[in-house]
Amino acid sequence: MRRLFIVGLLAALGTLPGSTLRQLSLDDMIRQSTMIVRGTVQPANSVYHGSVIFNHYTVQVTEIYKTTGQAAASQIDFGVPGGSLNGAIQRVAGAPVLSTGQDYVLFLWTSKTGLTQLIGLSQGLFSVISATGTAPIVVRAAAMERTLNATGQPVSDNDIRMPLSALKTEIASVLSGQSTE
């Protein structure tokens, strides 16, 4: 009984106290994002929002998996905190650096103020890897460098690495209220 209680409580808590980031499950991200799209990114500009510099990127959208409210445009602007502007350099630990022209799946979230960002800093950023003759897969962007040059196997239980088709199915399932997670 005690053991079952522990399992239940730990599961409910997910991760526990101490720092900035909280791990979102894939289902959480699907539910809490305001938009999920696939596309390639181009750096745009750097802008102050309040006192924080955001590096903005433009997504050239190739697929739309989720929208809320208005229909998604073919180009979407979003910001990542941190950057350089007017001689000031601001750093934010955990803010991702996106690669120009890389194919991504992006879980985006628009705040009350109208600022669109990735969910959970880099949690909402997945790289799409397409190889000739194989179906595209999605991998957490941050894990690419040290995952793909190893043995080809995920190095972390926390990694998300799945066929793009499976991710699309999962998104559709969650949005229709039939999550499998």
Added chain:
Amino acid sequence: MKRSWIARWVVLVFACLVLTTNGWGYYFYVLYNTGSGPFNQPIVEKFNLNSLVSNTVPFFISDAGPAVLAPGDSFQAIIGEIRGAAAVWDSVSTSQLRLGFGGLFTAGAASETSPGIDIEFSDDIPPGLVAYTVHEVTGNLSYGSEGLIVPIVRSRIYLPNDLTQVSTYGDFPSYSEPFFVTMVHEFGHSLGLQHTLTSSVMSTIYTSAASKATPLGADDIAGVSVLYPADKYLGTVGSLSGHVMHGSTGLGLASVVALSITSPAISTLTNPDGSYRMDGVPPGQYLVYAHPLPPALYGESSPDNIIYPTDVNGNPLGLNYNAFATQFFTGNYGGTRDANQGYSTPVFAGELTSGVDFHVDSRPFQAVYAVRTYGFSTTNVPLTSPPLTRGMATPSPVAAAGGGLLEANNANNVITPGLNISVLGTAATASNLRAYPPPTPYIAVDVQVNVTAGEGPKHLLFATPDDIYVLPAAFSVVVSGPPSITSVTPSLDANGNRIVLIAGSNFVANPITATSVATTILFDGLPGVIQGTTKSGQLIVTPPPGQNGYSATVEALNSDGQSSLFLQPTPPTFSYGGGLSATPTAGALASLSVTPKLLVAGSPTTVDIVGANAFFIAGQTLVGFGTSDVVVNQVTVLSSNHLSVQVTPTVTVATSGINVTTGLEVISQAMGNQVTTANPKQ
């Protein structure tokens, strides 16, 4: 451990080298003034003490406050808890940097030229993020008191504007352990500290062992003290140096850790050429080991969310390895994965122990990494790095989650073949390794603490057939349970002063005097003063000043890391007033009359303040003008409602933005009155 002839491999180079600028303990925001090496002159980002008055960096809290508070919380309580978190760093005596509360400020109202830290509440914090710190520099180098630095011009800490919708937590009350520890962590970033992997408050969530009662680990103290060393500090601690090599290649951003069986860990990261130097190590004998940074975990943009050092052209200098087998220093070329064969490396005050080198074997990936341990209090409150009581007849279960503990791609929760968990040293034994049923990816062991074990943090070893992972401070040994509070009773002492009688259990005695109490009692994050105990054992506590009608949460913290929140996640409250008329008496609302109305740039000025319904107390009343461009040099309490304040403004400002803080009461003239007009705890 080997303690013999191999000492000759260790070369001791004396004190003068300790004071050179080419090393650090811990890990900072670093740039190198070169693109190709040598990388022995890291330049760090930090506040320039030469630009601060009395080495004090002021911090300010947005007067807007959070839009939505957790049930029972108040803005005044949030201010108190944030001040308490700042006090954690302010109290590190081996650092000369001080933090001073500058009061409330209006975000975006002014562009400030003097350094400071702002705390704001934002609607732009996305799900998956609880808080973050923006660290601003100009890229220009300056000469600080310890050589060339990149000065931090401003740090900003952002918290959610809605404290009922925080990721994972939902409600995020200011009195909670995670709110406080998060604030201490973010303040650490704001001062120039990055993440480490040694279970300190500056570790990421994946390995942090920090608690509200003992938020700072040895690593944190070494970090801030090396960054801002107090006078003669570096002569009281020692240093380690060496290289982490794979063949002839130096490995950059490898983590090197010094720990002993009885003390917490201190760590640093290597330079791009594999060299390292770890300063701030208290004298003693240490096991020293090198381990790779873990892969970037889910939600991290880089391993351990480290912001990589940059070269002279601003290019990041990341890892040049994939992984390698963790290795203990043995004093000779080979190294070992067996902690018991590690060399007990001496560290002497004011001296450098050099030649602590590692020649590691590469691996395609780490076998085990980023482990965090959990336990439960007797009231089933989940605790990380759990306290285990010495002398218990039966072992205590300790759960763990992390990379590599369970077979990858196996949904049945199968423990990684060959995984063995043990305790470093003889303080305890671990047995009965098992996995929890799926889908929860946890394992557990039973830990039996020996009756002779010393108190404090203990370390776990996770061994696989070809690698080992060390989790510093995986659990701690304590001699009694957490403190608890059973009643909080308002009262008055013989002179009519407000006191609080606190009944409970497991309050600890001061180890020096034996007759006084070493437990700390917090009122909304600010400590009360324990005056003694009643015959029935209740603590007699003078609370921090607060206005009548205000209600503060009350918590007890013990120096062994345990708090009453371990048993009572929702703490009891104390109501100021409570039908008793204390001396001095503070009204529920106060206001200020301030002259002059304007502070002119460059003109030292005396500001006269009269407060209606105020109660100013010498040594406890703080004055701020909501900007770091007005330096408050001295506050003189002329009477309980009259202040004289010496200020030096570097810009012209109106005094209407004044804040006067006494204990838990903040009178903010900019808002026309006190920061809260209603207290939801009432």
